[in-house]
Amino acid sequence: xxxxxRLRFDASVARRELRRAAASGLFLGAEHVLGVSNDRxxxxxxxxxxxxxxxxxxxxxxxxxxxxxxxxxxxxEEMDYRHAPGREAKYLENSVNAERAVVFAxxxxxxxxxxx
Numbered sequence: 001x002x003x004x005x006r007l008r009f010d011a012s013v014a015r016r017e018l019r020r021a022a023a024s025g026l027f028l029g030a031e032h033v034l035g036v037s038n039d040r041x042x043x044x045x046x047x048x049x050x051x052x053x054x055x056x057x058x059x060x061x062x063x064x065x066x067x068x069x070x071x072x073x074x075x076x077e078e079m080d081y082r083h084a085p086g087r088e089a090k091y092l093e094n095s096v097n098a099e100r101a102v103v104f105a106x107x108x109x110x111x112x113x114x115x116x
């Protein structure tokens with residue numbers, strides 16, 4: 001007695017699931033960077049910190065972290081401003097650079113989960 005079966009692999013389903021997992025990982029990474037950046041953002045009345053958001057463009061697989069106040073860019077770029085201890089100019093750029101490995105690990109973890 002012989003038993004046989006057919007298995008059909010649909011690569012488009014796999015691609016779609018991996019893309020969805022990558023987008024999820026990117027969002028988790030952006031949220032992580034936002035949290036680290038919020039610990040470094042200059043504080044006065046915390047309006048700048050509260051304006052921070054993280055988002056993902058799933059079509060382009062691009063994550064974004066942004067701050068939306070009229071002075072956000074100036075606070076970020078002006079190296080001569082004085083800040084409270086632990087707060088700094090380049091708060092977002094330094095956070096992205098420092099947390100790059102963590103972001104990649106979050107993306108990889110989500111993609112591994114999708115492959116289970």
